[in-house]
Amino acid sequence: MTTELAPEPTATHTSTTGAEQARAAKMKERRQVWTWRIAGYAFFLGLWEFASGRLMDETLLPGPTTVFRTFGELWSTGEVPGAFATTLTRIGIGFTIAFVVGSLIGVLMQNRWLNGFFRDAVTVGVTTPGLIWALLTAIIFGNRPAGPLIAIVVTTFAIITVNVAEGIKSLPKDLIDMGKSFNVGVLRRNRHIVIPHLAPFIFTGVRFGFSIAWKVTVLTEVFAASKGIGFEMRTATQLFRLDEFLTWILAFYVLALFLEKVVLERIERRFFAWRGELKS
């Protein structure tokens, strides 16, 4: 094998050997990166497992194996899908409202007066801790479903507003002007210039917004809900069952990350499939 392969590169150009070498170096580097990555996982999971029961009491810090076992137990009781569904519906409704409100304000903020009007609202929305809204809505609405929804909307809308406003501010004015002077209709102009330009900004807003929305939802559920992940977490902490608490939060965390990184990203990639062609 090697004897057959060896003369080939020398026979052809030296550049192929260079490319091959580069590829080999890249492969080696990739292998090295992956080794370190796996080492990282092993180290941190090992540290966690080691710490539970040795550095700290096992009831205070349940290890990863305990968490897995507890997840199996919780799953067999059948309360996991119900709690997930409750929280996810809440996020869905709240985030949809936040998205509509946020983009509406983003559009309105193009006006100078309204820009001043909403500016402080956006600043407050970005800087105020979600906890405050969770407590406020809990004290005002109690266990009614409106409380968590309002908290989600108030904490999330600003992120979407900022992104939409940024997108509109940077619309390609020359393209729109050209469309106007060539008598392109409003609908087609929006369809082919405005929407494709705004889409990346909106997607960024949605992704940030979602990452904030699910955290706030869980937080509000801790204070004012009788169902959902947050409620289960509160119950677990009040009973001092850290294993159940960690299982609930980690399970939902994994689901949220999956939605955020895989599902949203895939939708985005499909949406922007045409861009790749454009570049090449």
Added chain:
Amino acid sequence: MTAVLDRPNAPAPAPRKPKRSVGRFLRSSLSGRLTFPLVVLATWLLSIQLVTAIWPFTVDVLPTPWQVGEFMWGEIRGDTLAPYNLYETFGISLRRLAVGMAIAIALGTVIGVAMGLSKSVNAFFNDWVVAILAMPNLAWALFASLAFGFGNTGPILTVVLTGIPFVIINVREGVRNTPSDLFDMARAFDVPRRDVIRHVLIPSLMPFLFAASRYAFALGWKGLVVAEVFGGQDGAGWTIKFWYDAHRAHGVVGYALFFVIFALVFEKFMFDQLSKRLFKWRPEVNGPEVVEQAFDPAAQAAAAGSSTTSAALESINQTTLGPPTEREPREAETRSKNDG
């Protein structure tokens, strides 16, 4: 109307001027800004009227603005029913925040520099940094309060854990962005290592570190408040929970307003002043004016809007999309440069 009225005195511009400036003021963004609190106040009062008309039993839950104002004035004078007054409360929380952030910055800088210099170290830590960043601070807060009990450890640990990913990510970016030609030149001219670190590495890291501490402050503060709610015996978070448990809605609203004021004062005055002083030697540090960045929409927005908002957005951007070098080119347009 005004045009018709104005025409006869057109030669005398003096009386026309105030009228026009009033009109301009009414359309300016400042007047909109001033209108906002009035509208909020009106909505507040109106919703109280509405709610009391529909459900009369919720009267004491919805506080009036006057109650809140009275409460806040009492707190400002140091006259309170809670065990600690406003200044003690925020002092305790600030001390915890400072300790937590000092640990986060020290540890994060070491890890961040190592990650920026070596690909292997980067691979080792990267996924875990992202994982810690995506974890809700509620999880840290509840866990720390259960595991470490009431006291300082839980809240400080929460601050460290919420703040450290931002420090690491920013420092890593800073190291990757250090001017390599300056290092080459230093090597060619035999500049001692200590001088290189002092005069090249640290100054070029400064803006990134500064941006990092800014996000770490904003997010660490949010984490700290949640941690104090669950595992504190004092501090800002604990006090708002105190009023919540006492079912005094005006206390909760009043404290919420203090939180907003506190965050704004810190962001706008302290960090802005500090950045002005720290980067006096660098005229171009307030990035967005630089010509090549003017084409960047996000940078323009950063120049126009509040810098914190876009700074926070940028850090989220970085972590959700990965560091700029690994991002797809189309993402570049939504990204602004890191504060410097």
